[in-house]
Amino acid sequence: MQTKSIFVGTIIGALTCCLSFCSKKNTSTATANSATEPVLPATAYNYSNVSFPAHIAASLALNDNTPAGNVITDAGATLGRVLFYDKKLSANNTISCSSCHRPEQAFDDSATLSKGFAGGLTARNSMTLLNLRFYKSGKMFWDERAPSLESQVLQPIQNSTEMGMTMAALETKLAGLNYYPPLFEKAFGSTGIDSTKIARALSQFLRSMVTYQSKYDKVKQGQANFTPDEAQGEQLFLTAGAVTCAGCHAPPMFLTSEPAAPFALRDVNDRGIANEDRFKSGSLRNIAVRSKLFHNGSIANLQAMLGGATPPIPNHTVLPQDAPKLLAFLQTLTDQTLQTDPKFSNPFK
Ligand code: HEC
Ligand code: HEC
Structure with missing residues (x-):
């Protein structure tokens, strides 16, 4: 019995060795053609x-x-x-x-x-x-x-x-x-x-x-805590204003396919959905690493939006004392793994 398992073990060992050798060989061959051929895992x-x-699973189910x-x-x-x-x-x-x-x-x-x-x-x-x-x-x-x-x-x-x-x-x-x-x-x-x-x-x-590994997600799972600013920012996002931020950008993915009110950044050249001054908003997750926001890219970034863009954007103007808190909260939505995980990266290099 013992001899048999040692024997099987040796075979597995030899196979693993061969496999890793083979796959290494494959990788380096492919690397030689890096500009034109994708390098993919075995x-x-x-x-x-x-x-x-x-x-996240609950939101996905819905x-x-x-x-x-x-x-x-x-x-x-x-x-x-x-x-x-x-x-x-x-x-x-x-x-x-x-x-x-x-x-x-x-x-x-x-x-x-x-x-x-x-x-x-x-x-x-x-x-x-x-x-x-x-x-x-x-x-x-x-x-x-x-x-x-x-x-x-x-x-x-x-x-x-x-x-x-x-x-x-x-x-x-x-x-x-x-x-x-x-x-x-x-x-x-x-x-x-x-x-x-x-x-x-x-x-x-x-x-x-899908982003599910941000600080926000850790907090929702009880694995981290918001700072006081982040926590107040979340409350503002959920409750401030006649139509709250969350009313149109619903957690946990910070989007909704049914906007609560017709809304667009005013734009005489582009009136969006059915020419009604309405636009889609995608997920606000990872918004802090993005720049050139809104449908025409006219808002430089989150700081510019919260700092009181001119002319002011309806539904997106916040009190000066609230801006840093909303910013702190929105920054917790960043999941860095999407830009580092090899499965989402460029296979042509
Ligand atoms: C030259 C730049 C450019 C290229 C190349 C490009 N896109 Fe886009 N993509 C855009 C722009 C601009 C929009 C928004 C256009 C609009 O709404 O009229 C967009 C919108 C989208 C959307 C809609 C997202 C949403 O939330 O509604 C998807 C999905 C998308 N692109 C996927 C792709 C895919 C897949 C490819 C490659 C086959 C691609 N794009 C190539 C510029 C580009
Ligand atoms: C009435 C619905 C509504 C409310 C309320 C609202 N938004 Fe928006 N938001 C939108 C729509 C729709 C867009 C895209 C509009 C466009 O491009 O013209 C947008 C765009 C944005 C963008 C840019 C997104 C991108 O992909 O470029 C950010 C950031 C944002 N909203 C944050 C907020 C914050 C923070 C609040 C609360 C202070 C808020 N929003 C309140 C509907 C809303």
Whole structure:
């Protein structure tokens, strides 16, 4: 019995050694082609089975916009990650989704308007891609013109300013790159490439971007305490004003797909949803690492907004003595892991 387990142990040891040797070899081969080929782990990262803390899980149960036909799988999100960072999605191979949705900016851009593949500028400010799956209606863009994430993700690819492709041209292009057919096979069971699968994979990757490891989350789980300023900031966020901040940016993900009141930063050039001076607001989580806020990017950052932007923004003007407290509270919503976790990082380097 003992001899047998030593023998089995030796075999396992030898196998592990061989496996780690092989995977090391794979990695270094791939690194040699770093600019053009993605470097992926031997075993896919876990996207499908993340255990969220109770307060996040409860919100997900109520608000999740994942369609029954496109539940996150590890292979699907892995393909989505490669597509998201691949400049080949643009007509001249210069722009990827991540060019305008940068990990270090909470998957938003730091520019007021973003530059497309030929240098042209987008009509609106870019948006964060964090916690998209909690937007219950599933509607996407500042004016909610895309009915679902699956329909949204194909639009930048075909937009004449952003990426300048047609879906037919992209399908042919991807089929001609050696790394895509095996990734599509792992994700969807066959090497065939079509726009439905591209949309599904990108959506799976984006829906996996959930922030749940901020100070705010630790406090909600009893693992940390707010400072007095942070605690007062939370109270102000939840209770101050006729329509509270939380009325439109509902915790725990700090968004709601049904705004409590028609609202927009006044803008004569852009009247948003149904031309009614209404706009979507994405999740306020990680807002402290973002810059160029609101649909036209005209507010430099959180400090500028709370410091009394001129002209004042309706519903967003706060008393001078409250501003530092709200700022302290909003800073607790930052989850740094989204920009450090390799599963969300650029596989092309
Ligand atoms: C050239 C810059 C640019 C590129 C490239 C780009 N986006 Fe965007 N993205 C934007 C802008 C600007 C908006 C807001 C546009 C609007 O509302 O009219 C946006 C909005 C979005 C939204 C809506 C988020 C929400 O909460 O409603 C999603 C999702 C998104 N982009 C995903 C992607 C994906 C996936 C890709 C790659 C296939 C991509 N983007 C490529 C600039 C870009
Ligand atoms: C009546 C609903 C409503 C209330 C109340 C409200 N907001 Fe907003 N908020 C929005 C909408 C809608 C937007 C996007 C508007 C736009 O871009 O024109 C927004 C945008 C923001 C942004 C910029 C987000 C981005 O992605 O660029 C921040 C930050 C913000 N709100 C914080 C707050 C704070 C703090 C309060 C309380 C003092 C508050 N909001 C009150 C609806 C509201």
